Amino acid sequence: MNDTAVHVAELRKVFVVPEREAGLKAATKSLVRRKTREVKAVDGISFDIAPGEIVGFLGPNGAGKTTTLKMLSGLLYVSGGEARVLGHVPSKRERDFLRRISLVMGNRNQLQWDLPALDSFELNGSITGSLARTSCATGTSSSSYSRWATSYVLRSSTCGSG
Amino acid sequence: MRALVSTMRAELVGAGGVVERNYYLTKRYIWWDVAWFLWTVANTLTIVFIAKGIEASGGNLDVNRTMTTLLIGAVVWAYLGILFEFLMETVAWERWEGTIEYTFMAPLSRAMHLAGQGVFAIAYGLLRATFLFAVCAFLFFDLAMPNAQFFPAFVVLVVSSVSFIGIGMMMSVLPLISPEKGTQLGFVAQGTLLVVSGVYYPVSVLPEWMQWIATISPATYALDGIREAILEGQGLTAMWDELWPLMIIGVVSIPMGLWVFSRGEKYAKKHGKLKRSG
Numbered sequence: 001m002n003d004t005a006v007h008v009a010e011l012r013k014v015f016v017v018p019e020r021e022a023g024l025k026a027a028t029k030s031l032v033r034r035k036t037r038e039v040k041a042v043d044g045i046s047f048d049i050a051p052g053e054i055v056g057f058l059g060p061n062g063a064g065k066t067t068t069l070k071m072l073s074g075l076l077y078v079s080g081g082e083a084r085v086l087g088h089v090p091s092k093r094e095r096d097f098l099r100r101i102s103l104v105m106g107n108r109n110q111l112q113w114d115l116p117a118l119d120s121f122e123l124n125g126s127i128t129g130s131l132a133r134t135s136c137a138t139g140t141s142s143s144s145y146s147r148w149a150t151s152y153v154l155r156s157s158t159c160g161s162g
Numbered sequence: 163m164r165a166l167v168s169t170m171r172a173e174l175v176g177a178g179g180v181v182e183r184n185y186y187l188t189k190r191y192i193w194w195d196v197a198w199f200l201w202t203v204a205n206t207l208t209i210v211f212i213a214k215g216i217e218a219s220g221g222n223l224d225v226n227r228t229m230t231t232l233l234i235g236a237v238v239w240a241y242l243g244i245l246f247e248f249l250m251e252t253v254a255w256e257r258w259e260g261t262i263e264y265t266f267m268a269p270l271s272r273a274m275h276l277a278g279q280g281v282f283a284i285a286y287g288l289l290r291a292t293f294l295f296a297v298c299a300f301l302f303f304d305l306a307m308p309n310a311q312f313f314p315a316f317v318v319l320v321v322s323s324v325s326f327i328g329i330g331m332m333m334s335v336l337p338l339i340s341p342e343k344g345t346q347l348g349f350v351a352q353g354t355l356l357v358v359s360g361v362y363y364p365v366s367v368l369p370e371w372m373q374w375i376a377t378i379s380p381a382t383y384a385l386d387g388i389r390e391a392i393l394e395g396q397g398l399t400a401m402w403d404e405l406w407p408l409m410i411i412g413v414v415s416i417p418m419g420l421w422v423f424s425r426g427e428k429y430a431k432k433h434g435k436l437k438r439s440g
Contacts, residue, residue, distance in 0.1 A: 015434055016433070041434075067434075070434075075266060075267060075431060075436050076431055076432075076436070077431045077432045091431070095169065098268065098269035101267070103263070103267065105263065119186050122182075123179055123182060123183050123186070126178065126179035126182060
């Protein structure tokens with residue numbers, strides 16, 4: 001166990017989703033008696049990843065890749081099986097665990113849409129600690145980087161913050 | 163001991179990061195804030211002019227006093243609206259920004275995350291409420307407030323903010339457990355406080371069952387206290403009847419708000435609601 005960075009054994013995630021037909025009658029009926037069904041998003045997978053090992057995690061849409069990664073980062077509770085990352089149970093949200101992991105998802109934005117990238121980077125730095133700040137300070141010495149870093153991620157502002 | 167200090171420092175730095183983000187976002191959309199402020203001024207003037215309208219149509223009333231009473235109601239309600247908006251939209255904005263997963267993965271306790279939201283909301287709200295009051299009272303109407311005690315009024319507003327933050331935390335869980343209907347339910351809860359808390363009329367004119375709800379609304383005590391300070395010139399010691407309920411509601415609502423939010427977060431993590439789209 002000690003020589004694995006990620007240990008996954010028989011990991012399962014089952015979502016209970018509402019099932020309802022279209023139409024007003026069905027909508028009203030669902031308020032009183034709600035039909036649900038179980039969807040197996042991850043069905044008993046097992047693997048180990050060693051420290052420093054680079055792994056590709058491939059599969060078709062709906063295979064449960066993101067669900068697995070969310071369970072490994074503590075964003076989803078597991079329905080069954082075991083997941084340990086760097087010796088921690090992810091769902092416990094231990095500070096030492098959270099400081100040492102990161103997750104970059106497709107179609108997700110780690111930068112704030114409404115802020116220059118540099119502000120977002122500094123923000124992440126102030127939350128996660130000095131490492132990001134150091135990198136940020138080093139990175140801004142390049143003029144081309146600076147131009148990119150100070151541009152707004154979302155250029156067209158059509159929504160207000162109230 | 164050293165580890166505890168280090169953890170506390172990291173938590174405070176993290177909460178500061180949340181305040182910093184809200185500051186950046188406000189700065190980014192400053193013209194929207196100016197527009198919203200002007201809108202709130204217009205809305206407040208409309209309400210305060212009602213007193214003049216009643217006088218013009220033959221009503222017998224102390225116009226200056228009624229205008230001040232209405233102004234206090236409008237300003238406190240605008241302040242409350244800002245606090246609830248910041249707290250309630252904690253989750254909704256993160257969804258819109260697409261950062262919800264990353265924020266909930268940050269090495270920061272939920273208490274400090276929500277505290278960061280609350281601290282910024284109070285600072286920003288107090289600033290806007292002060293400007294709103296000053297612009298309407300002195301620029302537009304030149305209201306006479308010979309007995310006004312502004313410091314005690316300010317203290318009541320700050321003390322009541324703790325309760326409002328606690329209630330806001332409870333409301334902010336709604337979009338977390340129901341991405342599609344949560345925000346709407348939050349507005350219903352906010353609207354209930356508006357009706358029962360005596361924002362523009364005395365609580366005594368309400369039906370009895372509404373008066374009962376008013377006794378557990380911190381806004382009722384905040385409005386009474388602020389009106390006593392500004393209209394009657396009461397000091398802090400004379401306001402104990404308003405301050406102790408506010409303190410009790412604050413002491414109860416903050417832990418309750420954190421508990422409710424943590425239950426909501428657990429539910430969201432079990433059912434996969436912690437994601438960008440519904």
